[in-house]
Amino acid sequence: MKTALMITSTLSLLASLNVSAAQNCEDLTGCEAKVCHIEKQLEYAKQNNNVNKVQGLTKALNNVKEHCTVGGLKDDLQDEIADIKDDLAEHQDDLKEAMQDQEADKVEKYQQKIAEDQEKLKALQAELLKLK
Numbered sequence: 001m002k003t004a005l006m007i008t009s010t011l012s013l014l015a016s017l018n019v020s021a022a023q024n025c026e027d028l029t030g031c032e033a034k035v036c037h038i039e040k041q042l043e044y045a046k047q048n049n050n051v052n053k054v055q056g057l058t059k060a061l062n063n064v065k066e067h068c069t070v071g072g073l074k075d076d077l078q079d080e081i082a083d084i085k086d087d088l089a090e091h092q093d094d095l096k097e098a099m100q101d102q103e104a105d106k107v108e109k110y111q112q113k114i115a116e117d118q119e120k121l122k123a124l125q126a127e128l129l130k131l132k
Helices: 002-023 030-047 051-067 070-100 104-131
Strands: none
Touching: 030 051, 030 070, 070 104
């Protein structure tokens, strides 16, 4: 009886730890954070009986658990940062052209795109710093 009670208590403790860990993905970095976020999405998909989403997320989770490395994450982030910087430069060129042509609607559009690019860039750079 004592063994069964201990096993039940241990399982309850582990389950509660998993729930609290899933709620705090922001406290994690690297592959652990990636796994946590996928697990949260997977749980949500299961609760909503979204079979296709569950299958896709299960596959993604297994892939991350098998292949995720901090080096790989850094490389991916650096690639994303380079892409955003390219987009930012392109939008800045488009903004200059729109300003020269005095097209107010396009000026506003490109100013918004530049602001979004800068926000994404800042977030990606912060994420990269967490991995170092």
